[in-house]
Structures are given as C-alpha cells and as structure tokens.
Amino acid sequence: MNTFRTVLHPEVSPFQITHQSGVLCMGSCFAEHIAKRLEHFKFNSFLNPFGIVYNPMSIAKGLDFLLENKKEFEENDLFQHLDGWHSFQHHGSFSHPEKEVALTQINEALNQGRQFLKTSEFLILTLGTANVFVSEKTGEAVTNCHKVPQQYFIKKELSVDEMLILLSEVIHQLNNTFPNLKIITTVSPVRHIRDGLIENQVSKSKLLLALNQISKQYSHVSYFPSYEIMMDDLRDYRFYKKDMIHPNDLAIDYIWDFFKKTYFAENTIVLNKRVGEIKRAMAHRPFHPLSVSHLEFKKKQLEKVEQMSKEIPSLNFEEEMDFFNK
Numbered sequence: 001m002n003t004f005r006t007v008l009h010p011e012v013s014p015f016q017i018t019h020q021s022g023v024l025c026m027g028s029c030f031a032e033h034i035a036k037r038l039e040h041f042k043f044n045s046f047l048n049p050f051g052i053v054y055n056p057m058s059i060a061k062g063l064d065f066l067l068e069n070k071k072e073f074e075e076n077d078l079f080q081h082l083d084g085w086h087s088f089q090h091h092g093s094f095s096h097p098e099k100e101v102a103l104t105q106i107n108e109a110l111n112q113g114r115q116f117l118k119t120s121e122f123l124i125l126t127l128g129t130a131n132v133f134v135s136e137k138t139g140e141a142v143t144n145c146h147k148v149p150q151q152y153f154i155k156k157e158l159s160v161d162e163m164l165i166l167l168s169e170v171i172h173q174l175n176n177t178f179p180n181l182k183i184i185t186t187v188s189p190v191r192h193i194r195d196g197l198i199e200n201q202v203s204k205s206k207l208l209l210a211l212n213q214i215s216k217q218y219s220h221v222s223y224f225p226s227y228e229i230m231m232d233d234l235r236d237y238r239f240y241k242k243d244m245i246h247p248n249d250l251a252i253d254y255i256w257d258f259f260k261k262t263y264f265a266e267n268t269i270v271l272n273k274r275v276g277e278i279k280r281a282m283a284h285r286p287f288h289p290l291s292v293s294h295l296e297f298k299k300k301q302l303e304k305v306e307q308m309s310k311e312i313p314s315l316n317f318e319e320e321m322d323f324f325n326k
Contacts, residue, residue, distance in 0.1 A: 008233045010261040013222055015122070015182045017263045019043050019271060020314055022119045026062060027126030028054050029246075030188040030226060034124060037256050040279065041272045042315045046120075049113030050143060051091020054128035054192075056210070057158060058143040060166040061089065066114050067173055072107045075099065081148055088135065088142040095146065123174070123181055126226075128188040130158045130206040131195070157203070163210040171218060183221045184263070185211045189230030189255070191245050224262065226255050271312070278305060282323055298324045 017023060023045040025035040035047035050062045065071065078085045078099055085102040086095045094109070096102035117123075132141045133153040145153060158166075174181055187207045193200050204227065215223045230239070230247055237244060239251035247255070260269055281301045286294040302324035309317045 005235065006232045008225060008229055010258050013262050015222055015263060016265050017122055018268055021121040022116060023122045023124060024117055024120045025124045026053060026059055028052060028128030028188040028190060030190055031124060031126035033252050041275050046113060046116040049109045050089060051093045053143050055132040056127050056163045056166055057132045057141040059125060060170045063170045065110060066117050067177060069114060072110060073103060075103060078102060081146055086146040091144050092146060120181060122184060124184045126186050126188050127207045128190060129192045130163065130203040132156050132158055160206050160209045164213055167210065167214055171221065175220065184224050185214065185221060186224040187211065187227035189227045189247055193245060224259065229255050229258055274308060278320055
C-alpha cells in the first residue's frame with residue numbers, strides 16, 4: 001500500500017471567493033477559524049454578529065434579526081446574572097458589567113452585520129450541534145445559557161425535518177432579499193462530547209442529513225466537508241489539541257488549504273501568498289532592531305507593501321505601512 005489514510009480531494013467550486021467578495025461568517029467556533037484566516041489574508045470579511053453560535057435554531061434566528069432592518073435589542077432583552085448583563089441570543093463576549101455597554105455592543109454588532117450582509121457575496125454557516133436549550137420561561141431557544149442553572153432550560157434535540165424547515169425558511173428569505181448571495185454550509189469538526197460520544201455522532205449525523213438536503217434543494221448553496229476532513233482524512237489524535245476535542249493548528253491549516261483549493265482561483269491564491277510573505281516579515285523578531293541590515297530589511301518590506309497597495313487599492317495596508325515605517 002502506498003497510502004495509509006483516506007484522502008479527500010478538493011473539487012473546485014463554481015463559487016469563487018475573491019479578496020473583494022464580502023464574506024459573512026456565522027456559527028460555531030470553527031467559523032471563527034475560517035474568518036480569522038480570511039481576515040489575515042485581507043479578505044473582505046465579517047465574523048459572527050451574535051458571537052459564537054452552535055445550533056441551527058439560533059443561527060436561523062440570528063439571520064432573521066439581520067433581515068429585520070428596523071428591529072434592535074432593548075433593555076428588557078438583557079438579564080443580570082453573576083455580576084454581568086447578558087443576552088440569551090448572544091455569546092458571552094457581548095456580556096458586560098454595565099447594562100448600557102452590553103446593549104450598545106450588541107446593537108452595534110447587529111447593525112454592522114446588517115450593513116455588511118447587504119454587500120456580501122458569500123455567507124458561511126457552520127453548524128455545531130443539533131441540540132438546543134429552550135428557556136422554560138419563554139419557550140425560546142437560547143444561544144448561550146451564561147451559566148444560568150440548567151433547571152431553567154429544557155434540552156431539545158432538533159429533528160432533521162425541524163432543521164430543514166428552519167434553514168429553508170431563512171435561506172428562502174435571504175435569496176429573495178439578496179439574490180446574488182451564495183451560501184457555504186459546513187458541519188463543525190469540533191465534537192460536542194459532554195453528553196457522550198454516541199449522542200455527538202447522532203447530533204452530527206442530523207446536521208449532515210439536513211445540510212445535504214439543503215444543498216440539493218438550492219443551487220446557490222454548497223457544502224464544504226470540514227467535518228469529513230477531520231473525521232476521515234485526519235483520523236488521528238495528533239491533529240487535536242490537548243483536550244482531544246478541538247482541531248489543532250496543524251489540522252486547521254490542512255482544512256484551510258482544502259478550502260483554498262475549493263473556493264479560490266489561482267490569482268487569489270497567488271495574492272494570498274504575497275500577503276502571507278508580508279505577514280511573516282512582520283512576525284520577524286531581530287536580535288538588533290536598529291542594525292543597518294534590519295533597517296534595510298524593513299525598507300524593502302515597506303516598498304513591497306506600497307507596491308501592493310498601488311496594484312490593489314481595494315486592500316487596506318495601513319497596519320503594514322505603519323509597522324515598517326516605525
């Protein structure tokens with residue numbers, strides 16, 4: 001045998017992402033990994049206006065909010081718990097000891113997300129789990145429990161049909177409002193094993209079935225196999241962090257490379273390489289910062305940045321120029 005693993009080969013998508021394409025990323029923490037890579041290489045991207053979201057019910061609800069241009073969150077949408085103010089529709093990164101600050105952060109992200117969606121060409125949705133917690137008081141699904149005791153929630157396992165209805169409705173609305181928007185879906189490779197390995201597999205299987213049907217139903221929706229890459233191609237614990245749950249940097253690099261080959265044209269990959277070289281130059285730490293050789297190095301890098309800025313004025317290189325001008 002020449003190969004000792006099941007290798008997945010990327011298929012070039014008809015949807016091609018460029019640096020000018022608006023890319024909105026929503027979903028689980030794996031969405032953050034993709035969004036951070038896009039940001040690093042200067043793609044026009046925006047991440048999680050509600051913070052990290054794991055279940056499709058909360059993702060669909062978040063998209064509904066983005067589509068409702070006039071509605072904002074109000075003070076009665078927040079609650080106080082453990083010395084902070086929180087929203088059940090938002091990740092803990094939006095929580096704050098002061099109610100006004102929390103509310104301002106929430107509505108600023110909401111309005112920024114709305115404006116970004118209007119000019120976006122791509123929406124990346126990363127689903128993490130089919131399980132959802134529902135408030136016993138309101139009957140609404142929550143994005144985050146914020147350490148409120150579990151007795152105040154009812155755990156619900158969404159069926160494939162329920163997820164299909166939720167996602168189909170919001171995708172239909174998005175298509176009516178933004179007919180040029182392309183949607184990329186994926187199942188997060190991060191395992192939710194708190195309830196058990198079997199339960200995690202059942203949950204992921206439901207997500208896979210739902211997204212498979214969605215991609216068949218809509219021609220502008222495609223599926224990216226991040227879960228399959230992690231489970232089959234990278235079937236080894238050396239690709240996990242110490243918690244044995246989250247993919248490590250090596251795995252994320254591999255999945256990102258697969259993503260590039262699927263959605264980026266050759267000229268986009270070449271531009272990524274040039275941006276990457278500048279980023280690596282910024283990470284260089286000299287022994288003697290004021291030496292003639294290092295100052296000459298910075299001068300050459302600044303010339304490269306200025307040249308790229310002239311070639312591609314749509315990309316912002318202010319940070320790089322400031323760095324090499326110091």
